[in-house]
Amino acid sequence: xxxxxxxxxxxxxxxxxxxxxxxxxxxxxxxxxxxxxxxxxxxxxxxxxxxxxxxxxxxxxxxxxxxxxxxxxxxxxxxxxxxxxxxxxxxxxxxxxxxxxxxxxxxxxxxxxxxxxxxxxxxxxxxxxxxxxxxxxxxxxxxxxxxxxxxxxxxxxxxxxxxxxxxxxxxxxxxxxxxxxxxxxx
Amino acid sequence: xxxxxxxxxxxxxxxxxxxxxxxxxxxxxxxxxxxxxxxxxxxxxxxxxxxxxxxxxxxxxxxxxxxxxxxxxxxxxxxxxxxxxxxxxxxxxxxxxxxxxxxxxxxxxxxxxxxxxxxxxxxxxxxxxxxxxxxxxxxxxxxxxxxxxxxxxxxxxxxxxxxxxxxxxxxxxxxxxxxxxxxxxxxxxxxxxxxxxxxxxxxxxxxxxxxxxxxxxxxxxxxxxxxxxxxxxxxxxxxxxxxxxxxxxxxxxxxxxxxxxxxxxxxxxxxxxxxxxxxxxxxxxxxxxxxxxxxxxxxxxxxxxx
Numbered sequence: 001x002x003x004x005x006x007x008x009x010x011x012x013x014x015x016x017x018x019x020x021x022x023x024x025x026x027x028x029x030x031x032x033x034x035x036x037x038x039x040x041x042x043x044x045x046x047x048x049x050x051x052x053x054x055x056x057x058x059x060x061x062x063x064x065x066x067x068x069x070x071x072x073x074x075x076x077x078x079x080x081x082x083x084x085x086x087x088x089x090x091x092x093x094x095x096x097x098x099x100x101x102x103x104x105x106x107x108x109x110x111x112x113x114x115x116x117x118x119x120x121x122x123x124x125x126x127x128x129x130x131x132x133x134x135x136x137x138x139x140x141x142x143x144x145x146x147x148x149x150x151x152x153x154x155x156x157x158x159x160x161x162x163x164x165x166x167x168x169x170x171x172x173x174x175x176x177x178x179x180x181x182x183x184x185x186x
Numbered sequence: 187x188x189x190x191x192x193x194x195x196x197x198x199x200x201x202x203x204x205x206x207x208x209x210x211x212x213x214x215x216x217x218x219x220x221x222x223x224x225x226x227x228x229x230x231x232x233x234x235x236x237x238x239x240x241x242x243x244x245x246x247x248x249x250x251x252x253x254x255x256x257x258x259x260x261x262x263x264x265x266x267x268x269x270x271x272x273x274x275x276x277x278x279x280x281x282x283x284x285x286x287x288x289x290x291x292x293x294x295x296x297x298x299x300x301x302x303x304x305x306x307x308x309x310x311x312x313x314x315x316x317x318x319x320x321x322x323x324x325x326x327x328x329x330x331x332x333x334x335x336x337x338x339x340x341x342x343x344x345x346x347x348x349x350x351x352x353x354x355x356x357x358x359x360x361x362x363x364x365x366x367x368x369x370x371x372x373x374x375x376x377x378x379x380x381x382x383x384x385x386x387x388x389x390x391x392x393x394x395x396x397x398x399x400x401x402x403x404x405x406x407x408x409x410x411x412x413x414x415x416x417x418x419x420x421x422x423x424x425x426x427x428x429x430x431x432x433x434x435x436x437x438x439x440x441x442x443x444x445x446x447x448x449x450x451x452x453x454x455x456x457x458x459x460x461x462x463x464x465x466x467x468x469x470x471x472x473x474x475x476x477x478x479x480x481x482x483x484x485x486x487x488x489x490x491x492x
Contacts, residue, residue: 067219070198072301074278145278152213152277172305174198177217180282 013060014179018121020053021088021130022114025096034101054132061184064176073158073175073183076146078167084140088129092117133161138184141167158183187244187260190354191308193231197301199223203286203314204274204295204369211371213274214283215299225345226298230310233348237361244359245485249376250408250415250463252482253363261358261366265418266379268358270370275309275353287343295369298349310349313365376410383413387462390422394430394448402455412459421462434458437466437478 030046033039063069096114100106120126133140142157146169160167160175162185167173175183201222202215218226237244240258247253247261263272274297286293297311350365351358360366367373384400403409416422431448434441439458440451450458460466465481 068199068223069217069219071200071215071282072198072299072307076278148276148278150273150277152273152280154277154279154281156281158279172301174301177282180284 013056015118015122016053016056017060017130017179017182018118018126019049020057020132021121021126022092022117023050023053024131025093025114026050028093028097029101032097032101034107036102036104036107057130057132060178061176064178064184065186069177070174071177071183073143073160073173074145075143075160075167075169075171075173077169078141078143078160079157081140081142084126084129085134137163139164143167146170156181160185187242187357187359189234189308189352189359190356191300191306192302192304193227193234193308195303196227197303197305199226200280200299201226202280202297202299203293204297204311205286205289205292206294207289207292211270211294213277213297214281214286216284216286217282222345226310227300229312229345229348230298230300230308230352233310233352233361234359236348237352237359240361246419247358247360247363247366248415248419249372249411250465251484255364256362257360259360259363261360263353263355263357266382267370267372267375267414267418269375271309271311271351271353271358271366274311275307306355309353311351311353311369312346312349313362313369373407376414377405377407380404380410380413383410383417386417387413387422391425393427393446395444395450398450398452399455399459403459409456409459412456412463412465416459416462421464425462430461433461433466436468436476437461439466 026046026049030043030050034042037045096110099110101110121129129140138161141160141162141164143160144157145153145155159182160173161178161182162173162175164185173185175185178184199218200215201218202213204211204213236256237258240256244258244260247259247267249267253259261268263275280299293314295311295314297309300308300310302308348361350362350369351360353359358366380400380403384396384403388394388396399409399413403413427448431441431443433439434448434457437457439461440454441448441458442451443449457466460480464486465484466478467481468476468478470476
């Protein structure tokens with residue numbers, strides 16, 4: 001018996017969740033503006049990039065609750081990833097805040113870089129790093145199953161977003177599924 | 187028999203499928219909405235009700251027994267024959283694979299995984315018999331504004347009315363023994379267990395030479411099933427050598443004794459296994475006319491005593 005390798009599901013959902021992760025950047029851009037694009041268009045564009053992914057995230061959580069998309073997670077160990085938020089803050093927001101958007105080349109370079117970051121976040125399942133969750137007091141843990149010696153147990157780490165401060169070893173939680181690897185406990 | 191699970195207080199309902207690719211079994215979960223979850227819970231309840239209606243005090247499953255197509259038997263989850271089902275039941279955080287239906291011909295079973303308010307788990311499993319046909323079926327549907335039926339082609343998976351078996355923390359509750367044997371890969375497990383079963387039985391029967399039995403049973407499922415049943419029921423414990431010899435002789439099983447060990451003659455291994463498995467017996471209702479029978483199915487009447 002083996003685990004079947006497969007693609008992570010909810011591809012479009014994950015992409016929008018990645019976009020919602022970087023949406024604070026668009027708030028900063030909207031405030032700074034660009035000499036190349038009229039403020040009205042640029043602000044509307046940035047506004048949409050902020051609102052749409054957030055709206056989707058809220059929509060996805062509501063759908064998961066309405067359809068009772070719950071599953072049980074057995075927790076063997078849990079790693080707290082508050083440091084991810086810091087990395088996210090410094091690596092994404094501050095570096096892009098300093099980016100110059102006043103020439104066509106700079107603007108194009110900024111968008112291409114964002115494209116790379118979106119792809120990496122999407123590909124590496126880092127779509128859970130979200131200011132929205134942090135602001136509401138949620139913490140992000142990577143959880144692993146107990147070492148039960150069962151060949152069918154999925155040994156891969158899953159991301160759990162929860163308001164718990166610690167997750168004791170051996171606990172079993174009923175959580176909502178946001179994607180195949182990201183779960184929310186409410 | 188009680189179910190170690192509260193069917194009236196279910197916290198979560200998950201759905202999964204089992205896939206068999208070149209004899210390599212794997213299991214995964216698939217996301218389902220609340221209506222499907224509700225249907226799965228109804229199926230589970232229907233299965234339990236059907237079991238209770240058949241027998242409130244079920245016998246233990248025996249590999250050598252000829253079972254009805256629908257018959258409530260149970261097997262301890264710690265039994266060697268329950269190995270495959272135990273793995274599935276106790277596996278944590280099963281992988282979610284939303285693309286699992288892409289290869290419907292590999293699907294051999296589907297299951298529901300229920301957790302009650304106390305955190306206890308119940309696995310309900312059904313052998314998949316209609317995936318190959320029904321997943322790409324054509325259906326007739328009624329449409330709005332006209333009474334003409336139209337043909338609809340879609341990928342559809344039909345749930346059954348009940349499950350073949352339920353697994354709680356202690357036992358496998360089996361409604362359809364044949365399905366249990368199929369999904370549990372019992373034939374392979376029973377054949378693979380022959381050397382270990384022989385070793386265990388040999389400990390109880392040091393006065394029998396079992397070499398010929400192992401040689402015979404290693405690739406013969408019927409004989410291997412007898413061995414599994416004999417070991418599982420602990421039927422060889424405290425067997426009296428003289429009584430064994432007498433029963434063999436009286437039921438036509440040819441044996442001889444070499445250096446104080448019973449040796450089974452060629453062609454009589456199955457007969458000897460039937461003797462050990464309490465399936466071969468002699469009755470003499472008509473004077474001077476003994477009859478020897480072989481029981482493909484039998485039930486112990488004085489179940490409390492060994």
